Amino acid sequence: MANIHIDIVSAEGHIHSGEARMVFAPAEMGxxxxxxxxxxxxxxxxxxxxxxxxxxxxxxxxFVGGGxxxxxxFLVTVLADTALRAKDADEAAALAAKQAAEExxxxxxxxxxLARAQAELIEAAAxxxxxxxxxxxxxxx
Amino acid sequence: xxxxxxxxxxxxxVKNTQKITRAMEKVAMSKMRKAQDRMAAARPYAEKIxxxxxxxxxxxxxxxxxxxxxxxxxxxAYLVVSSDRGLCGGLNMNxxxxxxxxxxxxxxxxxxxxxxxxxxxxxxxFKRMGGKVSAMATHLGDRPHLDQLLGVIKVLTDAYRxxxxxxxxxxxxxxxxxxxxxxxxxxxxxxxxxxxxxxxxHWDYLYEPxxxxxxxxxxxxxxxxxxxxxxxxxxxxxxxxxMVAMKSASDNAGKIINGLQLAYNKARQAGIxxxxxxxxxxxxxxx
Numbered sequence: 483m484a485n486i487h488i489d490i491v492s493a494e495g496h497i498h499s500g501e502a503r504m505v506f507a508p509a510e511m512g513x514x515x516x517x518x519x520x521x522x523x524x525x526x527x528x529x530x531x532x533x534x535x536x537x538x539x540x541x542x543x544x545f546v547g548g549g550x551x552x553x554x555x556f557l558v559t560v561l562a563d564t565a566l567r568a569k570d571a572d573e574a575a576a577l578a579a580k581q582a583a584e585e586x587x588x589x590x591x592x593x594x595x596l597a598r599a600q601a602e603l604i605e606a607a608a609x610x611x612x613x614x615x616x617x618x619x620x621x622x623x
Numbered sequence: 624x625x626x627x628x629x630x631x632x633x634x635x636x637v638k639n640t641q642k643i644t645r646a647m648e649k650v651a652m653s654k655m656r657k658a659q660d661r662m663a664a665a666r667p668y669a670e671k672i673x674x675x676x677x678x679x680x681x682x683x684x685x686x687x688x689x690x691x692x693x694x695x696x697x698x699x700a701y702l703v704v705s706s707d708r709g710l711c712g713g714l715n716m717n718x719x720x721x722x723x724x725x726x727x728x729x730x731x732x733x734x735x736x737x738x739x740x741x742x743x744x745x746x747x748x749f750k751r752m753g754g755k756v757s758a759m760a761t762h763l764g765d766r767p768h769l770d771q772l773l774g775v776i777k778v779l780t781d782a783y784r785x786x787x788x789x790x791x792x793x794x795x796x797x798x799x800x801x802x803x804x805x806x807x808x809x810x811x812x813x814x815x816x817x818x819x820x821x822x823x824x825h826w827d828y829l830y831e832p833x834x835x836x837x838x839x840x841x842x843x844x845x846x847x848x849x850x851x852x853x854x855x856x857x858x859x860x861x862x863x864x865x866m867v868a869m870k871s872a873s874d875n876a877g878k879i880i881n882g883l884q885l886a887y888n889k890a891r892q893a894g895i896x897x898x899x900x901x902x903x904x905x906x907x908x909x910x
Binding site: 492496499524526554561563575 | 665672674678679757770829832840841844
């Protein structure tokens with residue numbers, strides 16, 4: 483059976499690259515499984531685990547905090563986000579940069595803080611789930 | 624001639640300065656190595672996202688994203704990347720000079736210019752210079768993170784989307800090697816088309832969810848990765864420029880010490896000769 487090449491990269495470093503029989507990724511609309519000769523696909527990822535089944539050996543797992551998944555028939559690219567992404571959190575950052583430029587002192591609005599906290603919570607929950615999954619699987623073997 | 628004691632204290636103070644510059648040189652050297660590693664670590668992402676963008680450019684897109692459309696230029700923005708600290712030679716000044724040259728060219732064409740700043744040195748320079756500053760980020764430290772830059776990027780992309788600016792450039796130091804850093808100007812928006820090779824001609828992606836949203840996400844990340852790349856390259860440039868500047872400072876201090884040492888020896892010798900002459904003269908008078 484043919485294999486598919488997978489690259490997982492984040493803006494601050496290279497994470498994994500190699501061959502795989504099958505790749506699973508947490509797409510925004512639900513988890514997707516990608517086998518070789520998959521149709522070209524472009525989708526956003528939500529925080530979760532990318533699982534890679536190499537031709538030999540055990541399944542590899544990588545945590546991503548969101549990002550973009552691009553699939554070509556023999557090529558999968560995961561562009562993982564390092565930064566915490568949420569629309570409102572970005573707004574808050576933009577606001578902060580503007581305020582710095584205007585040299586004004588003003589507290590961030592509370593709804594923005596809330597949105598950022600929510601985004602952090604979702605990511606933290608996904609991270610926790612990932613750690614637990616790894617723990618369970620290592621106990622099982 | 625100055626007294627031997629004064630020269631001795633001067634030598635001591637120059638030696639202390641030399642110790643500091645030498646320490647700074649060593650620190651900059653190790654920081655530069657780390658900065659270079661980080662630069663290398665960010666490269667795969669930039670390559671991959673470029674590849675994805677190239678694929679996207681070839682797919683049959685039913686939609687043109689504003690980031691890829693050229694507009695008539697009425698107002699441009701410059702994102703100026705500088706260091707937070709000084710003592711790194713002409714590094715920041717070279718960047719500012721490049722910016723000013725560009726600004727003059729645009730003003731001659733009746734185009735407004737505004738700035739977004741990264742790094743303390745740019746902030747203090749443009750405070751003196753004047754000009755409209757729309758966003759800034761400072762105190763990034765030696766290992767800048769993408770989230771520290773998102774605010775500035777968002778301000779620029781939003782302004783570009785509104786149509787209040789028609790072109791965005793980023794000016795930063797390109798790290799060529801330890802001895803050379805070159806200020807460069809890159810166009811950030813609109814995104815210059817990327818060519819890709821070796822794919823079928825008529826095809827398109829399956830998009831999940833809508834293609835417009837995804838294209839937007841990819842382009843945003845592309846812009847972010849370019850800014851991030853420029854910023855970490857600037858950090859590496861800063862460290863290597865500081866290393867070179869501190870090395871020449873230590874060398875100069877060494878030269879000054881040599882000169883002073885010579886003067887000190889002469890003064891000491893002159894003192895001894897004088898004393899001897901006095902003793903001999905005194906003995907002759909007694910005898």
